[in-house]
Structures are given as C-alpha cells and as structure tokens.
Amino acid sequence: MASSSLEDLYLQMNMKISNIKKLLLLRDIGEDHSRKPVLRKIQNEVIFVHDLLNKMESQFKQQEKLKDALKELQKAAGRDQKEAQHLFEHIPRYLPKPPKSCSVVPTVIHKDQTKAEEPKSEKKPAKEKKPIKEAALITTEEFESVPLYMKGRITYDQINAVVQEINKAVVGKYRILYQPLKSLNSQLRSLYHRFIEEETKDTKGVFFIVEDDIKEFTQLKLDKRFQSILSILRHCQRVREIRGSGLIRYAIC
Template sequence: MTHCELEDITMHLNNRISSIRRVLELRAIAKDQDKRIILEKIGQDVLAIDGLLDQFEKCVVRQKDLLKHLKELEGFFQEDVQDGKHLRDNKPTHMPGKGQQALHGGGPLSESKPADVQTAQQEKPRKTPKNHIREMEFITSVEFESIPQYMKGRETYDQLNAVVQNINKALTGKYKIVHQSAKP
C-alpha cells in the first residue's frame, strides 16, 4: 500500500468513528422529551431542505438542457446570418437594387448605364395588341455563366432553355384557348 492510500483509509475510518459518536450522542439526547421535540423539528427541516435540493437539482438540469438547445439555435441563427450576408454581398445582377424596378426585358440590368434605366422608366408603356402573347426570353450563355456554381450543377444550359421553350408553348396554347370566340 502506498502512503496516500493509507492516509485515505485512515481518514475514512476516522470519519466513520465520528459519525458513530454523533449517533450515540443524539440517541442519548433523544431520551430527553424536550430535546426529542427539537430533534424531530430539525429532522423535518432537514427533509424539507432535501426536497428543496431535489427541486433545485431538477431545475438546474432543465436549465442546462434549455441552455444546450439555445446554443444550438444560436448556431442555426449564425448560419442564417452568414447566409443573409452572403446573399446581400453577392446579389445577382438581374435583381433590382433599392428603389429600382426591374425592366420588362428580362435580361440583367446594367449598372454602368443609370441614364438608360431612367429613360426606360420615363417612357410610356407601349400598348400591345390584344392577341399578342408575351413569351419568356431564352437564357443567354452570359446569363447562364453568371449563375452561382452550386446551382449550375443542377441543370444544364440546354435543359433550362428547353424548360423555357415548354413554358412558352404552354402559354401560347393557353392564350389561343382564351382568345377563341365563345360562340359554338
């Protein structure tokens, strides 16, 4: 046995001996009726304090769980903030800025020509013929190249233009039906 282990065993035995002495002293005190009432009150107080400690421990466990969940939420919100900052800093060129309106051309806005934007807004909108069907414009290779890399892998240039062509066919078919006369 090492010296530390021997000291630990000695301390443990001394603690046990002192506990037994206290019990014997309390037993002798408990024989006196007045002191017995005081000991019972102390016992009730100890039980009440034990119950309060149990409630406190449960509350601490709940607070730890809540703190863990709040830290997870904070992590999610930090990711959302980073995504928002990324979106703000890397806004696509075809989206209008503050106070600007998107042009009806569907192409990307040119930030180097603000005078063109103002003249386009000042012009009166052209009246289109009643039977004119406005179709979506095909995506140009320049527009396709400006798409973020993580979105490019999902669809190819040809697939996107095929979808635009199908939408245009559907619109043409719809408006042909809408513009038909109601007479049988």
C-alpha cells in the first residue's frame, strides 16, 4: 500500500516538473500584463510540487521506520532460532519419568447380591518403600548462570554425569540402611555400622554421603575436576556440606 502511493506521488511530481519546464519556456511573456495569469499558474504549480516533495519525504521516513522494524524482527528471530538450537542440542539425556497413573475400579453391587464375596486368601499388604532423596539434574539455564571462573572447561554433560553418580551412591547407601540388619552379610553389616557412626545431630532427616561412599558405589575419581563440579553443584543448590568429626558430608538439597 505504501509503495503504490509512493509511486503515484513520483509520477505526479514528474508530470508537474514537466509542466513547469514548458511554462518556464514562456517566462518572457511575463512582461506582458495580459500574461500574468500564466505566471500565477506557474507559481501555483511550483507550490504544488513543493507539497509533493514534502509528502514524498514523509513516505521515505515511514519506509525507513518499517525497514528498521523489520531488521529488529529479523534479529529477534535469529536469537530465538539460536536459543531453540541450543535447547535442541542440550536436551538432558535423563528426563524424569511421568508419574504412573492409577485407576480405581468402582465396586458394583447387584440387586440380588447382599454381601460381597469374601476373598479366599488374603494377601499381606506390601511393605511401603521408603523414599530416597536424589539430586535433580542441572538445567541448561542453571549451567549458563554459573560463573565462568567456576566452569572453566567443564561441560554441561560432565556435571550431570557426576550428579547421576552421586545419586547412585546415595541410593546404594540408603538401600543398605533400610534393610534389616539381620538380613545383611558381614561386608554389608560393616558398611551399615559405618553409615550409622557417620551420622550426627545435624544430619537427622538428611540424605548425605561421604567420599568413602563415592569410592564404594561409583567409579568417580576424586580429583580436582570433581571438586570443581562439587563447587558448581553447591552453587546450584544441589548439595551442601556438613562438616564434623573430621568428615565432609555431602548432603542432598
């Protein structure tokens, strides 16, 4: 719409300029008082052309604004595309599974049925499993928020790999603690007693592990990179330290 109106103004201006050129050829008639109306017509045409030029300038400014707006839209689309590509390339390998849905089947009592049939053999209720708290994986947004001096060359996947190994150690430890002591062999009993000795009043109700648990249940190397990743996990509030009795306990937040 704007381009068509601009083209119309351009054609009108050319036509008026052409008319002015023709009229200027007759400017010598200005000496003749009887020809003064022609000069007035030239003046009017010049004024009209001036107005057309003002309109064209306004149209050009609008076109410039539209062009700038399109450039901003293009930049925004480019940023969105890069962000979408980054999210696509950094989809976590292990996503939390959706909770299993359970459906309740209503009991239908027929008119001729006065009592529900008693089961022939009642099964003992299954023991309720005690939950074990695990650390959540780091999101890409959290990874981007970690200061560069903390990350260094550590990658997003390396951090979440350590999170999974820490969770493995936590689950391995508390599965042993949740078992009856009589059901454990001598090796597991030794671990059980160590776990109990490492607990303090500050660890009540807290899921934690120590370096010996990491060595026992995982293949992680407790090197400088591991310590750097622990700093990142503390920054992202996945673990916290509880110190005491010469031990560093890594508690799950």
